[in-house]
Amino acid sequence: MNGADALVKTLLAAGVDTCFANPGTSEMHFVAALDREPAMACVLCLFEGVATGAADGYARMADKPAATLLHLGPGLANGLANLHNAKRARTPIVNIVGDHATYHRVHDAPLTADVEGTARPYSDWVRTARTAHDVGPDGAAAVAAALQPPGRIATLILPADTAWSDSARGPAAPEPLEAPRPVPTERVEAMAALLRGGEPCALLITGKGLRAHGLETAARIAAATGCRIMAPVNNGRIERGAGRVPIDRLPYPVDEAVAYLAGLRHLILVGAPAPAIFFAYPGKPSLPTPPDCGIHTLAAPGDDTVAALEALEAALGARSQAMEVVRRNPAPPPQGASITLERLADSVRALLPDSAILIDEGISASATFYAGLREAPAHDWLHLTGGSIGIGLPLATGAAIACRNRKVVCLQADGSALYTVQALWTMARENLDVTTLIFDNRTYATLIGELAKVGAGNAGRRALDMMSLDRPAIGWAELARSFGVEGTRVDTLDGFNAAFRSAMADRGPKLIAVAV
């Protein structure tokens, strides 16, 4: 058995059975190994950022890592932006990168690059296999590293000769997994005391705390103590909609974020880092929290967030506390020609099936949709977590592969969609049940607001030209069809309602570009 076979078998033994691949020459033995291991599902992507973004979407929904398969330094480089987003979502990914044969690197052939150096800024764990014998244990270590709570990017670099040479040790058994760290009782007691103190408090929750059970626990704590519960601006996955506890997110705009937290005396972190404003603006604060607001940690990332919430609930005697969940709004979709983001979101709310997965790279449309779908049927909501645009279509691709029986709806800004538009082809190839809504406003709309906010003055023609996608306009329906995805463009709400209703009733990939 060669190293490539040993690696594929090791991954399968550790439960990693899906690989998002954009291979090259140095990965050919891994590809050949797939013929011998039908249990490994290998999904071809036309660009590496699709592969890493899909691995992120897959793991957020499957609660286990996928592997990637990328080609040397530049191939890895193409995948880094979405690894950044995955790292910020704390998603486990086993990121496999081929490299030149160990003895070949010294010759500095044209595609030689510093693969470890490329990986390091966007990985939590990096290792280069030294020999074929090590590949099995290295693979097992990579999976364990990826699964270290709350979830990490583990990059395993595989020189070609470690894949093609005979592996004396063969595949390795899975390594024992690290459990989330328990939260010390004293910390729970201290937070309970704060919450009982009567000063304005809030829990800032992310990670597993945003699943239904964690949110219910938090809601009982809030009901018992009067504290607020909230989520960071962007989160890996939120279970929400009808029957779920509603949770607001911190606003993105600095003034709104500051206003949202005004008067708060204690912010208690539950799996979330201390919040920071997304960008700095001249004369505006970097932090949204009031200067006299204490920031306390109940659970750090990697701690057992849900157990911490349960312990806090118990310490507060809140287990039988009544709490409210969202009721479904049964109103039909609004009608007529006029499209606003609010009306569009209300249509989606009305027409969404149960158990959908919402992918949110709506950017300037995001907040309106998050608010507008609050009373939709129960659904999962996946954010752009790291601010690097170009994750929506890949994330939808990966989520749809993880959950083949659920409808995926991708809320997608037009400018952002263009970074990784090649994902549409993988959606067609895999016949994924993804309906993508393109918000076709033909601008980098966020930037026009940002230009003013950074105090750069009024934009002249040349500056505005750098934010306009209208010359020429992208033909979204044609673009979708060129990749094998059914595409349509609508410019009335009635048109949208018909197209979206039809997409929800059908299966398979669709794209609806909406003139907004």
Added chain:
Amino acid sequence: MNGADALVKTLLAAGVDTCFANPGTSEMHFVAALDREPAMACVLCLFEGVATGAADGYARMADKPAATLLHLGPGLANGLANLHNAKRARTPIVNIVGDHATYHRVHDAPLTADVEGTARPYSDWVRTARTAHDVGPDGAAAVAAALQPPGRIATLILPADTAWSDSARGPAAPEPLEAPRPVPTERVEAMAALLRGGEPCALLITGKGLRAHGLETAARIAAATGCRIMAPVNNGRIERGAGRVPIDRLPYPVDEAVAYLAGLRHLILVGAPAPAIFFAYPGKPSLPTPPDCGIHTLAAPGDDTVAALEALEAALGARSQAMEVVRRNPAPPPQGASITLERLADSVRALLPDSAILIDEGISASATFYAGLREAPAHDWLHLTGGSIGIGLPLATGAAIACRNRKVVCLQADGSALYTVQALWTMARENLDVTTLIFDNRTYATLIGELAKVGAGNAGRRALDMMSLDRPAIGWAELARSFGVEGTRVDTLDGFNAAFRSAMADRGPKLIAVAV
């Protein structure tokens, strides 16, 4: 004047007047500065890899650097693959990357990443501006670093507050430029002695040595001494075609490369590194040169290659040596239905206008076209230099902006085109005179050969599936039109001849997908 204005003025003073941009919030002051500096041409790209690849193509043709404008760590990451190619082409690029305000980075906002760490593996020079006062001098230093012979990647990181704050020092004057290093007389004499020695010798030439004058000088040396002249597999720019000295490149396949150099006793490097095989293969050598072949350096990269050739010519008394140049083949294009790569290349040879720029990301079609266009009208040939696919369309974009009066023909493999297909939009927006030929073979054709060559055995269905782009087929004509480029698909040679003839007679961006 703020830092952004100081930077734009500094770049202009140093002759950098073109910027390929994909900006975000942290670059808004740079964008605003464009309204005040109409001399700076700013070209919007929908993806960062388009911006860096276009900057490469621009500089290869303009013989001066362009600037880029990228957004933080992940935006830079998206541009790295084509920076890798540019670095291997030894192209000067002033790579400008925005970052968070200096005081904001400590808060680890979601888009925070290690920008310097991201840049370093793909840059020759990296600096982060510390204050707005430094931005002018930093900009001048970046241009000088990029222009250090033979050409380098200089990355200047611009924290947002260094762009928006007042710059007491304002713009900086250009720094003195370093000249190419002269080659010592003893080295020239030693090479002349080798060449006179009668053993089989070859000059391996790249860089400026591949322009018309350098090649003519090399040809006279070859005629006088009987040595061979050759170029590496891939080169930044070769002046060739009718009236030019023909030069063969080292073959890409390992067996052919070894055969090509068999019997050689002395390889003299003229601006080129010692050759290495592109990938390692089990049981095959890493180097194409015979074991007993001496490798000697006439001119290292950064040395004055052309002056070294002239000195060698003088030392050999070869200045009046007769030498042969290519004569144009006036045959009309072949006709009929059948398309082969050879017939296609012969059609391009027959129909190409004078002074065209050929962009070669033909991959599996590349060698056939390089040979087939030998007797075409005089043209420049730009290779994929670093092996990172996805540079063809961006390179064509940048070359067309550098040379608005010349026809650009992009020889483009289908799989590779999909990495940076967004470049088509910039071609449409800028109305660039680029005709792209897509070799629509619906596979990663090179990989099918590579799978066998690495000894991975016969590919089964699942392995082949990772190299097939036929499920679904890409609709190239629709894809081009969706980005505003006139697109067509042909499946006969007569159809190709008609479409290509029409494209050569017309101006503006076209795409012709050819079923091969």
